[in-house]
Amino acid sequence: MLKRTATLLWRALAVVCIVAGLVGVLLPVVPTVPFLLAAAWAAGRGWPELEARMLAHPRYGPPIVRWRERGAVPRRAKWFACVGMACSGALVWLTPLPLWFKVALPSVLLCVGIWLCSRPDE
Known part of the structure; x- marks a missing residue:
């Protein structure tokens, strides 16, 4: 029961961060990549399939991978x-x-x- 609740909370956090990232795509004042980094982090703890999809994304996957590998920022x-x-x-x-x-x-x-x-x- 506790593990299921934790998984649901990680998934909810991932979804909230993705939505915030989508707002960043539409509004230039709001950053996109930091929210997607947080979403990938949360997905890695409760939604491995979503994490894999995010890492494979042609536009947003490479910055996430570079951040994870070297902490690199363009x-x-x-x-x-x-x-x-x-x-x-x-x-x-x-x-x-x-x-x-x-x-x-x-x-x-x-x-x-x-x-x-x-x-x-x-």
């Missing part, structure tokens, strides 16, 4: 992500949000950008 994706995070961090200063948030968000984005740029290129 240079173009790094640039887009860093520019997007820089714009978001700058735009937050134009909003009426509290000062702590105006400092915290760009700080987190900077840390993510540094980590992302430290990943190997494809």
Whole structure:
């Protein structure tokens, strides 16, 4: 019973991540590949058939495989992500949000950008 529940939860997480990835295909602001990486990870724990289909996908399979093998991120994706995070961090200063948030968000984005740029290129 517990194993079946865990399998269903992994499958549900995989489906939610795939749906979020599909939203990313339609909306350029939402990333696609990170959600598909998470979906493949979850599918690998509860839905091996779906994981195999994702890895075999002609467009999205290779980035998942490269990430799993080397933690590689394409240079173009790094640039887009860093520019997007820089714009978001700058735009937050134009909003009426509290000062702590105006400092915290760009700080987190900077840390993510540094980590992302430290990943190997494809």
